[in-house]
Amino acid sequence: MAGMQLDKRLSWSGMVLLLLVLYLFLYSPIAYIIYLSFASNTMWPFPWKPTIEAYENLSGNRIYQQALWNSFLLSFGAATLSALFATMGAIALLKYRSRWRGLFGIILISPLFVAELLIGISTLMFNKQVLGLPGNMVSAILANAVHGVAFGFLIMLTQLVRYNWRMDDAAMVFGATPSRVFREITLPIIWPAILGAFLISFLLAFNNLEISFYNLGAIPTLPSVAWGSLRFGVKSELLALTALVNGFVFIVFAILYVFMRTGLVRFGYRGE
Amino acid sequence: MSARGRFSNLFYRPGARFALLALPGVLFVVLFLLIPIIAILIFSFWRTESYELHADWNVNNYAEVLGDGSYMVFLLRSFLTALIVSVVCLVYSWPVAYFIAKLGGRYRLLLILALAAPFFTGIILRLAALQAIMGPLGIVNMFMMDLGMEPIKFIMYTKVATGIGLFYLYAPFMVVALYLSLLNFNFRLLDVAKVNGAKPWRGFLEITWPLNWAGTAIGFILVFIPCLASSVTPHFLGGANGALYGLVLGEQFAETGTWAKGSAMGVILFIASFIVILIMWRTVNLRRSGFTGAGM
Numbered sequence: 124m125a126g127m128q129l130d131k132r133l134s135w136s137g138m139v140l141l142l143l144v145l146y147l148f149l150y151s152p153i154a155y156i157i158y159l160s161f162a163s164n165t166m167w168p169f170p171w172k173p174t175i176e177a178y179e180n181l182s183g184n185r186i187y188q189q190a191l192w193n194s195f196l197l198s199f200g201a202a203t204l205s206a207l208f209a210t211m212g213a214i215a216l217l218k219y220r221s222r223w224r225g226l227f228g229i230i231l232i233s234p235l236f237v238a239e240l241l242i243g244i245s246t247l248m249f250n251k252q253v254l255g256l257p258g259n260m261v262s263a264i265l266a267n268a269v270h271g272v273a274f275g276f277l278i279m280l281t282q283l284v285r286y287n288w289r290m291d292d293a294a295m296v297f298g299a300t301p302s303r304v305f306r307e308i309t310l311p312i313i314w315p316a317i318l319g320a321f322l323i324s325f326l327l328a329f330n331n332l333e334i335s336f337y338n339l340g341a342i343p344t345l346p347s348v349a350w351g352s353l354r355f356g357v358k359s360e361l362l363a364l365t366a367l368v369n370g371f372v373f374i375v376f377a378i379l380y381v382f383m384r385t386g387l388v389r390f391g392y393r394g395e
Numbered sequence: 396m397s398a399r400g401r402f403s404n405l406f407y408r409p410g411a412r413f414a415l416l417a418l419p420g421v422l423f424v425v426l427f428l429l430i431p432i433i434a435i436l437i438f439s440f441w442r443t444e445s446y447e448l449h450a451d452w453n454v455n456n457y458a459e460v461l462g463d464g465s466y467m468v469f470l471l472r473s474f475l476t477a478l479i480v481s482v483v484c485l486v487y488s489w490p491v492a493y494f495i496a497k498l499g500g501r502y503r504l505l506l507i508l509a510l511a512a513p514f515f516t517g518i519i520l521r522l523a524a525l526q527a528i529m530g531p532l533g534i535v536n537m538f539m540m541d542l543g544m545e546p547i548k549f550i551m552y553t554k555v556a557t558g559i560g561l562f563y564l565y566a567p568f569m570v571v572a573l574y575l576s577l578l579n580f581n582f583r584l585l586d587v588a589k590v591n592g593a594k595p596w597r598g599f600l601e602i603t604w605p606l607n608w609a610g611t612a613i614g615f616i617l618v619f620i621p622c623l624a625s626s627v628t629p630h631f632l633g634g635a636n637g638a639l640y641g642l643v644l645g646e647q648f649a650e651t652g653t654w655a656k657g658s659a660m661g662v663i664l665f666i667a668s669f670i671v672i673l674i675m676w677r678t679v680n681l682r683r684s685g686f687t688g689a690g691m
Contacts, residue, residue: 152524208420215416238624249431330517
């Protein structure tokens with residue numbers, strides 16, 4: 124570092140500064156809301172008198188309890204579909220040569236480039252007018268899964284790009300059926316990537332407002348209840364909910380981090 | 396040959412296995428994304444009467460939306476907001492992504508996941524967190540009042556607040572897109588340029604920037620599209636004069652129940668985003684970006 128030119132050192136420190144400011148900007152609202160969720164006076168929480176009142180209010184609130192269950196059901200369904208389609212699609216596109224690969228890849232990625240609001244209103248109209256379905260859980264699961272497939276597919280692609288498909292061919296040469304190859308060779312290696320795709324789609328659907336909002340009608344989910352509550356300002360239940368969901372997301376990301384590190388090692392990726 | 400034998404024979408053909416694996420997902424997206432969008436295209440030429448759609452074909456919805464100045468103001472305002480936010484995100488994210496990819500070393504996965512994580516807590520909870528900082532009862536203004544100063548007006552229910560909120564929501568997208576692009580960039584090319592006498596800025600302009608333009612364009616689109624359609628952010632941060640197109644579009648389906656007009660507005664929004672994608676895509680030359688296929 125000592126031999127580095129001054130302007131180079133300046134530009135590196137500039138980048139570090141930008142990075143730190145971005146982290147600070149992203150995390151200070153989250154940190155403050157966690158702090159606030161434990162404070163007895165949420166208007167002016169200084170000095171800090173810790174209390175778990177907000178969490179007691181949240182756990183005693185029937186609407187939030189029901190919303191939690193709906194959110195869980197919705198995101199579990201959407202994530203299962205997303206992970207399934209994303210895994211199958213990524214394997215197909217990476218393993219086999221076909222002239223349809225380009226088109227199919229674009230279709231699987233395309234939900235990323237359509238705004239959530241548009242997914243929400245178009246599926247609402249389609250379900251209502253064409254299928255005759257009023258807003259319900261199934262249509263919300265399907266609409267969220269469309270979004271999740273794109274994210275899951277991207278994750279599977281980045282994780283499987285280094286997978287060596289010749290291992291599968293070798294097993295086939297020795298007489299293994301395709302399903303046995305998948306169960307005994309592919310799956311044991313790629314399951315962290317599948318779980319990653321599942322978890323990311325789960326989080327997306329769990330916290331999604333715009334797609335679910337138009338598809339669910341009067342069925343409450345955590346984001347829609349939070350939306351209703353935020354109109355009247357940041358109340359104590361909302362503080363506790365935000366803190367808990369942030370904690371949940373960070374636990375999932377910690378799991379993802381561990382999987383991605385070990386997963387990369389297993390694909391023969393050495394970090395360069 | 397038995398039916399079972401014929402089936403497994405089929406299954407051994409690579410083409411059939413490709414179709415069997417890829418088609419379910421592809422058909423799923425076509426059925427639940429493409430067809431609903433075609434459906435609203437059809438409904439946009441219908442008529443709504445007392446919360447019901449009637450199939451008499453007309454272009455009144457488009458005439459109403461495109462002819463009424465206020466809708467165009469909303470659309471233009473959304474467009475400008477999305478453009479400004481995307482450009483600011485792009486300018487800010489480049490050095491950040493560059494630093495993580497080049498000097499992150501063994502910590503770069505951790506650094507990038509820490510940037511991506513807040514995105515997954517959803518719009519509402521992130522806006523709630525932002526309100527606790529920037530809102531009229533947020534910490535910044537409570538602090539100002541405590542010191543006996545005027546509250547900072549421009550971050551309360553203004554277009555600037557909407558812009559800050561959108562940057563807060565979507566900047567992680569841009570950083571991740573640029574980071575993924577830079578991961579596949581060969582930094583040794585810059586050493587070659589340096590050995591041949593190029594100044595660092597010239598190396599950046601002639602090598603790093605053009606070779607990562609595809610990733611930059613994708614990041615730009617991924618920020619631009621949700622900003623163009625943003626409805627929740629202006630609702631909570633924008634105040635009375637900060638309504639954006641997405642907000643008005645959403646109202647057609649919630650409060651007023653004017654399905655046909657809302658569908659027309661949706662189609663216009665879709666076309667607007669599609670034009671932006673096309674323009675950005677035309678600037679991308681995959682071969683020039685060093686794209687060797689990623690298996691495709």
